[in-house]
Amino acid sequence: MNLLIHGGTIVTMRGNEIIRDGAIAIQDETIIDVGKAGQMLGKYASGYEKINAKGKVVIPGLINTHQHAAMSLLRGYADDLPLQEWLEKWIWPIEGLMTAKDIYVGSLLTAVESIMGGTTTVNTMYHYKPMENEAKAFAEAGIRGVVGHVCFSWRRDEDRRALEDLAKNWHNKAGGLIRVSVDPHAPYTVDPGYMKELYALRDEFNKKYGSERAPIIWHIHVAETFNEAEKIKKAFNVDVKGGIMEYLDSLSVLNEHVIAAHCVALTDKDMAIMKARGVKVSHNPISNLKLASGISPIPNMLERDITVSLGTDSPCSNNTADMFEVMKVAALLHKGVSGNPTVMSAQQVLKMATLDGARALCWENDIGSIEVGKKADLAIINFEKPHLCPLHNEFSHLVYAAKSADVETVIINGKIVMENRRLTTLNVEKVMKMVEKAKNRLLEKLQAQC
Amino acid sequence: MNLLIHGGTIVTMRGNEIIRDGAIAIQDETIIDVGKAGQMLGKYASGYEKINAKGKVVIPGLINTHQHAAMSLLRGYADDLPLQEWLEKWIWPIEGLMTAKDIYVGSLLTAVESIMGGTTTVNTMYHYKPMENEAKAFAEAGIRGVVGHVCFSWRRDEDRRALEDLAKNWHNKAGGLIRVSVDPHAPYTVDPGYMKELYALRDEFNKKYGSERAPIIWHIHVAETFNEAEKIKKAFNVDVKGGIMEYLDSLSVLNEHVIAAHCVALTDKDMAIMKARGVKVSHNPISNLKLASGISPIPNMLERDITVSLGTDSPCSNNTADMFEVMKVAALLHKGVSGNPTVMSAQQVLKMATLDGARALCWENDIGSIEVGKKADLAIINFEKPHLCPLHNEFSHLVYAAKSADVETVIINGKIVMENRRLTTLNVEKVMKMVEKAKNRLLEKLQAQC
Numbered sequence: 001m002n003l004l005i006h007g008g009t010i011v012t013m014r015g016n017e018i019i020r021d022g023a024i025a026i027q028d029e030t031i032i033d034v035g036k037a038g039q040m041l042g043k044y045a046s047g048y049e050k051i052n053a054k055g056k057v058v059i060p061g062l063i064n065t066h067q068h069a070a071m072s073l074l075r076g077y078a079d080d081l082p083l084q085e086w087l088e089k090w091i092w093p094i095e096g097l098m099t100a101k102d103i104y105v106g107s108l109l110t111a112v113e114s115i116m117g118g119t120t121t122v123n124t125m126y127h128y129k130p131m132e133n134e135a136k137a138f139a140e141a142g143i144r145g146v147v148g149h150v151c152f153s154w155r156r157d158e159d160r161r162a163l164e165d166l167a168k169n170w171h172n173k174a175g176g177l178i179r180v181s182v183d184p185h186a187p188y189t190v191d192p193g194y195m196k197e198l199y200a201l202r203d204e205f206n207k208k209y210g211s212e213r214a215p216i217i218w219h220i221h222v223a224e225t226f227n228e229a230e231k232i233k234k235a236f237n238v239d240v241k242g243g244i245m246e247y248l249d250s251l252s253v254l255n256e257h258v259i260a261a262h263c264v265a266l267t268d269k270d271m272a273i274m275k276a277r278g279v280k281v282s283h284n285p286i287s288n289l290k291l292a293s294g295i296s297p298i299p300n301m302l303e304r305d306i307t308v309s310l311g312t313d314s315p316c317s318n319n320t321a322d323m324f325e326v327m328k329v330a331a332l333l334h335k336g337v338s339g340n341p342t343v344m345s346a347q348q349v350l351k352m353a354t355l356d357g358a359r360a361l362c363w364e365n366d367i368g369s370i371e372v373g374k375k376a377d378l379a380i381i382n383f384e385k386p387h388l389c390p391l392h393n394e395f396s397h398l399v400y401a402a403k404s405a406d407v408e409t410v411i412i413n414g415k416i417v418m419e420n421r422r423l424t425t426l427n428v429e430k431v432m433k434m435v436e437k438a439k440n441r442l443l444e445k446l447q448a449q450c
Numbered sequence: 451m452n453l454l455i456h457g458g459t460i461v462t463m464r465g466n467e468i469i470r471d472g473a474i475a476i477q478d479e480t481i482i483d484v485g486k487a488g489q490m491l492g493k494y495a496s497g498y499e500k501i502n503a504k505g506k507v508v509i510p511g512l513i514n515t516h517q518h519a520a521m522s523l524l525r526g527y528a529d530d531l532p533l534q535e536w537l538e539k540w541i542w543p544i545e546g547l548m549t550a551k552d553i554y555v556g557s558l559l560t561a562v563e564s565i566m567g568g569t570t571t572v573n574t575m576y577h578y579k580p581m582e583n584e585a586k587a588f589a590e591a592g593i594r595g596v597v598g599h600v601c602f603s604w605r606r607d608e609d610r611r612a613l614e615d616l617a618k619n620w621h622n623k624a625g626g627l628i629r630v631s632v633d634p635h636a637p638y639t640v641d642p643g644y645m646k647e648l649y650a651l652r653d654e655f656n657k658k659y660g661s662e663r664a665p666i667i668w669h670i671h672v673a674e675t676f677n678e679a680e681k682i683k684k685a686f687n688v689d690v691k692g693g694i695m696e697y698l699d700s701l702s703v704l705n706e707h708v709i710a711a712h713c714v715a716l717t718d719k720d721m722a723i724m725k726a727r728g729v730k731v732s733h734n735p736i737s738n739l740k741l742a743s744g745i746s747p748i749p750n751m752l753e754r755d756i757t758v759s760l761g762t763d764s765p766c767s768n769n770t771a772d773m774f775e776v777m778k779v780a781a782l783l784h785k786g787v788s789g790n791p792t793v794m795s796a797q798q799v800l801k802m803a804t805l806d807g808a809r810a811l812c813w814e815n816d817i818g819s820i821e822v823g824k825k826a827d828l829a830i831i832n833f834e835k836p837h838l839c840p841l842h843n844e845f846s847h848l849v850y851a852a853k854s855a856d857v858e859t860v861i862i863n864g865k866i867v868m869e870n871r872r873l874t875t876l877n878v879e880k881v882m883k884m885v886e887k888a889k890n891r892l893l894e895k896l897q898a899q900c
Contacts, residue, residue, distance in 0.1 A: 082792060
């Protein structure tokens with residue numbers, strides 16, 4: 001299908017470019033022209049389905065670089081608790097009861113919620129199951145995703161089988177919508193030897209299933225809390241002195257294909273290493289605050305020109321998949337904590353949620369900005385709302401005032417997946433019913449155990 | 451009009467009470483019964499317009515205790531700037547050009563945005579003009595409000611006239627919807643003598659126009675930034691040593707009718723004085739972060755049992771009037787900053803935005819909870835949304851997952867002011883057009899000056 005979006009304001013994310021009364025022509029999944037509506041309406045008069053975007057703002061779809069999509073089932077299940085109690089008494093016992101079907105259903109819900117909030121790409125880390133899984137859910141929802149399998153020292157054989165199945169069946173599949181990743185859980189749950197092994201495995205899979213343009217990446221939690229060095233010492237009797245990134249670098253597992261989530265407790269040396277190796281960051285301010293993990297030194301990393309993207313983390317520690325909220329909190333938090341209201345400008349934060357998100361996933365050749373040759377991943381936002389009135393500056397409104405509910409139409413890979421807030425790919429009511437049922441099943445199983 | 455809301459889940463804010471399949475009967479402006487739908491549908495079968503709230507959650511309307519409603523005209527006009535440059539080069543020059551009509555129009559917009567986000571009471575401080583003003587706008591929108599006039603040392607006579615007109619014409623008017631306040635701007639812009647005078651003036655007006663149940667309160671910015679003592683010294687050559695509240699107490703201007711906005715830079719002694727005098731707090735976390743003012747010691751104040759409510763501050767430093775956002779940021783921020791994920795629980799934060807908001811405005815006899823005898827100020831929230839699915843806990847969802855756009859129907863003083871997201875009191879499209887026109891007029895005047 002060919003599309004012409006016309007009449008809206010286009011925020012391309014090529015620098016600070018804003019095209020008023022602009023147009024975007026899309027052929028199949030690709031953007032083939034971007035310019036002024038006046039000229040393009042004539043040029044693409046026939047053969048293009050028209051979307052009138054008057055009064056609306058078109059942005060590149062938002063890119064959520066850290067999720068555990070299946071965990072939406074646990075949204076609001078346990079809050080306001082100390083971290084270890086939260087994990088050990090609440091989250092892990094119920095997670096242990098989740099079936100492949102539950103993972104699939106939870107991921108469907110996250111896909112729906114993401115699309116409805118203008119997010120077009122999600123990087124998710126969870127337990128991969130061959131028959132029903134996050135990749136299947138994302139493909140059905142029509143959302144772009146990097147789907148990983150999370151690895152732990154205690155289940156190497158199972159991990160190896162899951163990773164092989166995932167890479168073989170899902171990398172660069174579903175019309176290019178789905179890519180995969182190798183996901184060591186964290187430096188304190190993956191021992192040094194296994195860490196190196198997983199690094200080698202990513203190389204091996206990449207040669208078999210990946211390409212330079214579409215690499216299989218490495219997705220890992222790093223330095224989420226300040227006691228990570230202690231946890232590594234306790235688990236593997238390894239002394240981490242200069243910082244967690246320095247430790248990982250000593251294992252030779254850092255390169256430009258690594259995306260590190262959280263990066264709260266970093267040393268200066270860590271940041272120098274990240275810059276040198278090209279490691280990308282997923283910043284999750286809402287989750288870090290909610291779990292009281294700490295505040296990541298984002299302005300410092302930005303000064304060093306490290307690529308920083310944004311993530312929601314799971315709906316279990318957020319409790320939504322809303323990237324508009326994450327943008328606003330990211331912009332606010334670092335101003336308040338640094339005492340400097342000029343850091344994290346609206347434009348910079350929007351870049352973190354779009355182009356830098358694409359860079360963090362090594363997908364910037366295809367997504368992250370509205371440019372000829374890129375895939376058409378777009379969110380059309382209705383600006384005719386009281387809270388977006390009056391209009392002084394689009395960047396400001398997109399970060400400080402717009403809400404996920406203002407997203408009206410979403411296009412992913414050239415396909416309209418939401419039109420006037422109705423999904424075209426899934427029956428949302430049905431998904432919600434499946435989720436409530438899955439939740440009830442889980443709670444019953446949990447009760448039966450007690 | 452009499453109303454019966456039935457079938458929904460009622461979060462009354464009487465402690466942790468939740469009534470599933472509940473009902474609320476409203477006669478004229480007052481709640482006359484709260485209970486289970488089964489019994490009440492029979493009891494109030496005739497003479498009551500029915501609102502079916504199945505799948506929805508009913509809460510007391512949110513109470514925003516710090517606003518400058520007219521400043522919505524400047525939403526997104528200037529962001530990400532150092533505070534003094536922001537004020538002196540951007541905000542004050544354009545504010546100086548605002549007419550009474552602009553103030554009225556901006557306040558209409560804030561009223562609309564507030565109602566659409568489930569806020570039923572707004573405490574606003576701005577320049578009062580006799581003919582067109584915030585009170586008139588609020589009354590027309592049907593929103594409850596405390597409307598103040600902001601006082602400065604440099605305009606005593608003008609202030610006196612404005613306050614007299616405001617108190618006489620608006621206190622306890624519009625069917626009891628509007629109350630008024632005396633608003634010394636801040637300790638660094640109101641000299642010690644004038645501060646005392648304004649305190650005496652509030653007493654005088656209270657005797658003339660107020661009552662014990664409906665007092666005229668005192669609304670003031672206190673300790674918004676860490677250099678306030680310095681600013682007081684510079685302006686009035688007064689040495690503030692123990693803290694800003696201690697200074698105000700030395701003027702004998704603190705009592706239980708005082709609501710202090712911000713309270714970022716407080717000493718322990720300040721907090722002890724606030725507790726002793728019964729001073730109430732309006733916490734504005736989004737504005738404080740955005741302007742990099744600092745982080746208020748809220749958990750410390752809560753431990754001392756000081757009444758802390760929540761505010762958005764103006765849409766110029768936020769940039770919305772969204773109390774759901776404020777609740778979420780308040781809950782998150784203090785966990786992250788204190789390193790303690792158990793502070794500011796969802797239930798406590800919802801109380802700050804409802805019952806404690808009412809207390810902060812000395813209005814708790816009438817609003818802030820769903821109880822027989824109180825005014826019917828209610829927000830009905832549609833919980834059948836993907837981001838509110840599954841449902842484990844209503845308090846958690848209300849603070850961490852619900853959004854202003856989920857508010858479906860709003861009742862203020864027993865009157866339906868929004869039904870299925872359509873306002874019944876104002877033409878929203880017309881208000882938005884008036885705002886855009888007012889903005890353009892302001893920018894033209896500003897350009898003409900340059």
